[in-house]
Amino acid sequence: MIWLTGALAAPPEAQVGLLLGGRSAPESTLQVAPAGAPTEPGETPASELEPSALAGLEGSVTLRHDSGVWASLDGTAWLLVPESEADRVVLGPAVGWSKGERTRFDLAGRYRADLVPLRSSASSGRIEALARVSATGGAHTVELASTFVDRHFYTEPAWSFRALDTGATWRLDADGVRAAVGASFQVNQGVREAGEALEAEHLGTQARGLASVGLNRGGFDVEVRYRPILAFAGEIEDDTVRPVIGPLGDYAEDVDAVSGGGFVQHRLDVEGAMVSGGWTVRAGALGRLRDGSGATGLVRTGHAHLGAERALGDHWALVGTVGILAAELTGGTGFVDVYGWGGVRWRLR
């Protein structure tokens, strides 16, 4: 706590927002049963996903200190009617320390509690830690990073896993044009039920790649990323379809974390934003194709979203987001989840 007695590098940043909207298949963010597979308790068959209205409350606060330490807390609560089983509270405290410019060290840790009150089997906690060192010379940066993730489902531990990813990335950033190429090696381990007991699954491994290009010019930013995964070994998962897009419209990286017997996956992301005259517009799209024995559940996924924010003075803003997720499951069925919400946000900066 000593650092709190020093000087904050900037005033605290905080925001609170109230959102209203709807979602055509909100239960797809929980657990979907593919065609032909027996429906487990808590699963919703893809053909029975139904639309809901939603209300959301969001908030976050961040503190940054001169010493390079930062801490943040964000939270979101979603209420859905009539599909209230998908009601959700997400809380994410995080803390980190960064130091240096040409040679930079980053340490960070985050916990994310994802609570689904009416379907406790889908509630989980997630620990994530990062250690990274990077060296910059001119427009070039080389970084070495290690990320550890431990996700534990509170009442359904058979979904739990942990993974350690270590790799190197080279980045170029010159005159608003940036590019990156990276590779990492990931080791993952799931948990499975053995009778009454739980035991760790076999180790799975993954070779992961990254190639990206981006452009930043005049309040406009766009980046395209290609991320292939070559997964080996690991226990083959059951047919449960873990949510690929979270309740907030973000890609659930965890869906790729376990090797599940091996697969080849291609993923292409495009994301961009434009800031101009009180307007902020964001857009993104993602395509994901998986093949191999570990291709249980979701085979192909496409997602796109568009969001806009209009500042009303220094603190208030109107916000709106629309998005669509389309997924093809093993067995040939699939679902489409269309969502949209709008609301008002108060921001302190």
Next chain:
Amino acid sequence: MNGLLLVVLSYAAGGSDLDGLRDAAEHAAADVARARSEGARRAEIAERMKVYRAAAEALAAAEAGQAPPDGPLAALAALTEALATGKRGEEPRAAVAAALGEPAERLPVLEEGLETSLALGPGALRSSLLRDLADQADGLALIATWDAWVATQEQRGVEARLAAIEHSAPGQTGGVDRAVEVQRLRAERDGLAARADEARALAARARSVSERATEDER
């Protein structure tokens, strides 16, 4: 010394009328840059750009038939043009700063020089010192306005990158590596905002020196 050179060159180029036109073009360019920094509507920027073009054309017409400006005056003209059009102006900025000094270091000297000059009795020496001070202050104001414009542009770029990463709701940043990137970008954004504010304050101080010197010289 460099400031005096500027005055001499300015006189050689045609005297105080040219100075007035040059000042008008510089002020109009700074006005366009300010509007652009504040995210003004296109029509508003175009309106101010029209004023700048008129001033630049009047200056060009007054300079017609004379030797084209070189040295610091040419750099000032290039920086004025860069400021108005939003194009690259690092080289003319460096040339003007090499002639006049960096605003943060040079302004206190000019402010002190202004007080000293105002304390002199009326006469040719006082007038010429005040004219020199006003010219130098105008140049420094131009540099500082340019610096503020560059910092604001960079800040907008960082804000766009932040917006792309942060998505549209808290907690949507993806992995912890992106949460770290968000913090890095926020620190960079705040640093650029402070740099822009500092440059704007320097520009205002320089303009104040120029205005006081010009009023008293008259």
